[in-house]
Amino acid sequence: MEQIILIKGANVFAPNTLGIKDVLIAGCRIAAISDNLVLNNTNLPITVLDGSDKLLVPxxxxxxxxxxxxxxxxxxxxxxxxxxxxxxxxxxxxxxxxxxxxxxxxxxxxxxxxxxxxxxxxxxxxxxxxxxxxxxxxxxxxxxxxxxxxxxxxxxxxxxxxxxxxxxxxxxxxxxxxxxxxxxxxxxxxxxxxxxxxxxxxxxxxxxxxxxxxxxxxxxxxxxxxxxxxxxxxxxxxxxxxxxxxxxxxxxxxxxxxxxxxxxxxxxxxxxxxxxxxxxxxxxxxxxxxxxxxxxxxxxxxxxxxxxxxxxxxxxxxxxxxxxxxxxxxxxxxxxxxxxxxxGLKHKGQLTVGKDADMLLLNRQDLSLHTVIAKGKTLVSNGKATVFGTFEKPQHCATGG
CATH class of the missing domain: 3.20.20.140 (Metal-dependent hydrolases)
Incomplete structure (x- = not known):
């Protein structure tokens, strides 16, 4: 089943300024960018991320x-x-x-x-x-x-x-x-x-x-x-x-x-x-x-x-x-x-519906890295890596955020 992620209330830069928005990721694509997105089907496995006080960027x-x-x-x-x-x-x-x-x-x-x-x-x-x-x-x-x-x-x-x-x-x-x-x-x-x-x-x-x-x-x-x-x-x-x-x-x-x-x-x-x-x-x-x-x-x-x-x-x-x-x-x-x-990478570099779900949450005050999502999957959370290369040692792979 495709992973669904809903990011709520982030200040979105696409990279142009979009303002405070919710962003929905379905699988490896951006499915929606809108105000106050609500998913009615509560049976779906949804991950909700709090984007408040964060900048959401490509x-x-x-x-x-x-x-x-x-x-x-x-x-x-x-x-x-x-x-x-x-x-x-x-x-x-x-x-x-x-x-x-x-x-x-x-x-x-x-x-x-x-x-x-x-x-x-x-x-x-x-x-x-x-x-x-x-x-x-x-x-x-x-x-x-x-x-x-x-x-x-x-x-x-x-x-x-x-x-x-x-x-x-x-x-x-x-x-x-x-x-x-x-x-x-x-x-x-x-x-x-x-x-x-x-x-x-x-x-x-x-x-x-x-x-x-x-x-x-x-x-x-x-x-x-x-x-x-x-x-x-x-x-x-x-x-x-x-x-x-x-x-x-x-x-x-x-x-x-x-x-x-x-x-x-x-x-x-x-x-x-x-x-x-x-x-x-x-x-x-x-x-x-x-x-x-x-x-x-x-x-x-x-x-x-x-x-x-x-x-x-x-x-x-x-x-x-x-x-x-x-x-x-x-x-x-x-x-x-x-x-x-x-x-010539038409599906990269922008937060637009239909493009690849590659995005970051940055802390607003110092632009430090909080979350990394690549192809719809979370690879970094709260400034720490959650996915590692095959030969990497997890305990050595963390950063502030």
Whole structure:
């Protein structure tokens, strides 16, 4: 029998403001959003949640996660660990997109796809991109377009790298061919078919993407550049990219070293971009969870390494709203409706009747996490995980709330 959950009296953000509403979940879908919902059939097994003094919001869509770890820039011992289920759920992430990065040799697409299926079985929604930093792209079928058409979980390509010493130094023609294959595959499969682009601190910034579009039938919306808050020059280039019609992504995982050496914190970048007049639907934040966060000196030598955290996504939302006075709906859009739209995930990122029942209850005062519901099932209650990954230890998986 399908689970029925009735959330009473929450302040609903869809992510636009709906006000105080009741929300009914039937199975894995949102069945109703209305005032004072009453279910007359008392024989049904119904779970009623008190939403008073809570904000009810869509589950977060994290558009860039390294499910199976990443890194290795400092040798085999620096390969970062895999993500576990509660790394996502205790951060409010109910939909995550897995990617490969620098290493596509010891980290493989088959492993990434298997991990995506595992996390889906454990409770959240997962998707993948084919390819990695390098061009030509490694694929599962031998062809980008075929991967998108034939493999359900693959929705795009990436993250390919530009303006970075770790990239394959792709030509403009190579970037165009990747984007064209992604577009055709996305069209034929009914998917987003975007190209996720890792942007380094190289002097070319986002120019390779402008060059790829110029003189072709491609548009900037085909590309989804990330790490745009890496430094001030890239941030300014990102604003130009958005003004020209593109969508830009800010990375929430960071290090003290990076902030001290010019990185713009994601929450600050979001605030400044909104103040610059960029539409909230053109601005996203992602965690880069479980990625390596390498620190290089001016000679390109590795001098430090940390690991990205999915939890940084919720922390960035809190900072943006509570410390920087960013409008809550705008900040929320950057991790719900905006990434869902650019990725082509039509059933994610919004609280609307008929869409997937992925939602969170946040405590109103401090935006801490209270409840996580993914695909209609409660995974976190009162700030503590109630569902765990297969190899997780429950006593180690709790957070405040």
């Amino acid at each position: 589950g977060f869509v994290d558009s860039l996660v390294h499910y199976i770890g990443g890194g290795g820039e400092g040798g085999f011992a620096t390969r970062t660990p895999e993500m576990q289920l509660t790394d996502a759920t205790l951060a409010g992430v109910t939909t995550a997109i897995g990617v490969l990065g620098t290493d596509a040799t010891t980290r493989t697409l088959t492993n990434l796809l298997a991990k995506a299926h595992a996390l889906e079985t454990e409770g959240i929604s997962t998707y993948c991109h084919t390819g990695s930093y390098e061009i030509p792209c490694r694929t599962l079928t031998g062809n980008i377009t075929d991967d998108l058409i034939l493999i359900d979980k693959i929705i795009g390509v990436g993250e390919i790298a530009i303006s970075d010493h770790r990239s394959s130094q792709p030509t403009i023609a190579e970037i165009r061919k990747v984007a064209a294959a992604a577009r055709v595959g996305g069209m034929l499969a009914g998917k987003g078919g975007i190209v996720s682009v890792h942007v380094g601190s190289g002097a070319s910034l986002l120019q390779p993407l402008f060059d790829a579009v110029n003189g072709s039938e491609l548009t900037l919306k085909q590309f989804y550049p990330t790490h745009i808050n890496r430094n001030e020059a890239l941030f300014q280039a990102g604003l130009d990219f958005a003004r020209a019609g593109g969508v830009i992504d800010f990375t929430t995982s960071t290090t003290d070293y990076d902030i001290q050496h010019g990185e713009v914190a994601a929450a600050v970048a979001l605030s400044r971009a909104l103040q610059a007049g960029i539409s909230p639907m053109q601005l996203t934040m992602s965690s880069d969870g479980n990625a390596s966060l390498p620190v290089y000196n001016v000679q390109g030598e590795l001098i430090g390494l940390e690991v990205g955290k999915v939890s940084s996504l919720l922390a960035a939302l809190q900072t943006a709203v509570l410390d920087l006075n960013v409008n809550f709906a705008d900040a929320l859009t950057s991790i719900t409706a905006a990434p869902a739209q650019v990725l």
